[in-house]
Amino acid sequence: MNANDMLPYGLGNPDLVEAQEGYFVDRAIVDDLNKLTDACRKAGFELRIESAYRPFEKQLSIWNRKARGELQLLDANGEPMQRPADEEELMYAILTWSALPGASRHHLGTDIDVVDGGACPPGYEVQLTPAECTGIFAKFHEFLTARIREGAAFGFERVFAPGRGKIRPEGWHIAHLPTSRKRLENFSLATLRSIYENTDIACKRVLLARLDSLAEDYIYPYFV
Numbered sequence: 001m002n003a004n005d006m007l008p009y010g011l012g013n014p015d016l017v018e019a020q021e022g023y024f025v026d027r028a029i030v031d032d033l034n035k036l037t038d039a040c041r042k043a044g045f046e047l048r049i050e051s052a053y054r055p056f057e058k059q060l061s062i063w064n065r066k067a068r069g070e071l072q073l074l075d076a077n078g079e080p081m082q083r084p085a086d087e088e089e090l091m092y093a094i095l096t097w098s099a100l101p102g103a104s105r106h107h108l109g110t111d112i113d114v115v116d117g118g119a120c121p122p123g124y125e126v127q128l129t130p131a132e133c134t135g136i137f138a139k140f141h142e143f144l145t146a147r148i149r150e151g152a153a154f155g156f157e158r159v160f161a162p163g164r165g166k167i168r169p170e171g172w173h174i175a176h177l178p179t180s181r182k183r184l185e186n187f188s189l190a191t192l193r194s195i196y197e198n199t200d201i202a203c204k205r206v207l208l209a210r211l212d213s214l215a216e217d218y219i220y221p222y223f224v
């Protein structure tokens with residue numbers, strides 16, 4: 001297996017470009033991202049990236065720290081919750097807000113979380129919550145929604161939409177679909193399984209036991 005085959009899992013060496021300070025994306029989406037950013041600017045919005053490419057190790061670190069109680073677990077309403085003692089409950093609690101390592105769309109380099117930088121008051125800390133999408137960033141998201149509906153968003157679309165799979169809707173997450181489809185062509189659950197078998201990952205036993213159903217709920221619905 002060559003290194004390129006490992007790209008969908010956040011492994012290997014993707015061809016990355018720093019699109020905004022500290023945020024890297026796949027070189028293939030840069031032109032369209034610039035076009036979308038320009039269109040936003042002309043409409044009075046500052047498309048600001050809050051998250052972009054994330055390698056496997058980073059997602060694994062989030063996963064393991066949540067499992068060990070080093071990062072706060074949040075319930076479905078976004079409220080802090082107690083860490084479940086049962087491994088399966090713990091795994092599903094983490095999945096409420098964190099993608100499976102090796103199956104996060106942020107591994108692809110084609111997906112970004114965006115806000116309107118121009119709408120942020122000085123010192124404002126972005127949360128990436130549904131409330132922000134209908135609040136402080138509502139005008140920006142309405143603009144994006146209209147562009148997407150008109151087919152005028154240069155290949156970008158929302159992925160974590162209501163009615164798809166079990167990941168909660170994330171209005172702030174957009175993907176360059178023509179590129180991400182290519183990146184996902186060779187994704188294989190068998191490869192993900194072997195990655196887990198060879199990784200020090202929390203909840204490993206139940207992850208491996210439930211992998212097929214996890215894929216149906218948390219992975220494949222978002223291969224759009």
Ligand SMILES: [Zn+2]
Nearest residue numbers: 051112113173
């Ligand atoms: Zn995201």
